[in-house]
Amino acid sequence: MKIAVIGSGAVGCYYGARLVRAGHDVHFLMRRDLDAVRRGGLRIESAEGSFHLPRVQAYDDSRKIGPVDLVLCALKATAMDVAEALIRPCMGPATRVLAMMNGLGIEERFGEWFEPWRIFGGMAFVCINRGDPGVVQHFGYGRIAFGHLLDDLKQVEDMARLFADAGFETMVRPSLRQARWEKLMWNIPFSTLAVTAGGVTTQEIIDDPGLNAMARRLIVETGEAGNADGCRIDVPAMLEKMMANTATMGRYRPSMLVDYENRLPLEVEAILGEPVRRARRLNFPVPTIEAQYWLTSFADKRNRGLEGPSK
Numbered sequence: 001m002k003i004a005v006i007g008s009g010a011v012g013c014y015y016g017a018r019l020v021r022a023g024h025d026v027h028f029l030m031r032r033d034l035d036a037v038r039r040g041g042l043r044i045e046s047a048e049g050s051f052h053l054p055r056v057q058a059y060d061d062s063r064k065i066g067p068v069d070l071v072l073c074a075l076k077a078t079a080m081d082v083a084e085a086l087i088r089p090c091m092g093p094a095t096r097v098l099a100m101m102n103g104l105g106i107e108e109r110f111g112e113w114f115e116p117w118r119i120f121g122g123m124a125f126v127c128i129n130r131g132d133p134g135v136v137q138h139f140g141y142g143r144i145a146f147g148h149l150l151d152d153l154k155q156v157e158d159m160a161r162l163f164a165d166a167g168f169e170t171m172v173r174p175s176l177r178q179a180r181w182e183k184l185m186w187n188i189p190f191s192t193l194a195v196t197a198g199g200v201t202t203q204e205i206i207d208d209p210g211l212n213a214m215a216r217r218l219i220v221e222t223g224e225a226g227n228a229d230g231c232r233i234d235v236p237a238m239l240e241k242m243m244a245n246t247a248t249m250g251r252y253r254p255s256m257l258v259d260y261e262n263r264l265p266l267e268v269e270a271i272l273g274e275p276v277r278r279a280r281r282l283n284f285p286v287p288t289i290e291a292q293y294w295l296t297s298f299a300d301k302r303n304r305g306l307e308g309p310s311k
Helices: 010-021 034-040 077-090 106-113 153-164 176-196 202-207 209-228 235-247 255-261 268-281 287-303
Strands: 002-006 025-029 042-046 051-053 057-059 070-073 096-099 119-130 135-148 170-172
Touching (some): 002 010, 010 025, 010 042, 010 070, 010 135, 034 057, 070 077, 077 268, 096 106, 096 153, 106 119, 119 176, 119 255, 135 176, 153 170, 176 235, 176 255, 176 268, 202 235, 209 235, 268 287
Parallel strands (some): 025 057
Antiparallel strands (some): 042 051, 119 135
């Protein structure tokens, strides 16, 4: 299968490299790592077995890739304003688009640009960071929950099989909406608390009684908001699952914390803002998430020198 990876950060490079090893024709749209990868290839340093791709098809313009069978979009949600322009040169008559991005409402935006039958969501549960240029550090996990914008289960099964054949643990989700809310049950507490608590790891959130209680409250509130949005989430079971899984991660630094440390824009609107706005439309109160939205937004703006009243 010819695959374009649009957004070759840690997630795009890791999953794309594994697809290369499975025999697929993978083309990477790169920015920061382009020169390094062209010189020395792509290296995945993984707890499950490191490997090196000496030659990688890497580009600075998606028009040089052309139409493909599958677009794997792993852009940051902060890049949604350029996503359509980057993806469109890779669209052919039967191209599918897999959004492996954080947040809520991602696939709905994609469905406005391209036909909804083409659009899939991939919720990756993985501990991963970028290292030096051309290097990705994979600390553990990697399973993917797949959904389809129109909840076409047959298409979801086909997409999951593609990744399962590449060695990934996969989950087929009948409801993309529920899969998105369940992913937020990790992103909202752990990604955002890592920033607003002063730059802490998941281990510190688990170990500190106050932060632990805050994480639990955010998980429950997120799950209950998802149920108000038409999902059928077993909130108590998900709470225990999220806390137990996170306790095994050690001192993991979520990608939002890494972006904060590098003074990059944070995915505040996709991870916090959109859930808050959707809850408001449903008249469902989410006071803890809303407070975290305000705190994270301010921390992001101040970190990038943007705070202060509007002119």
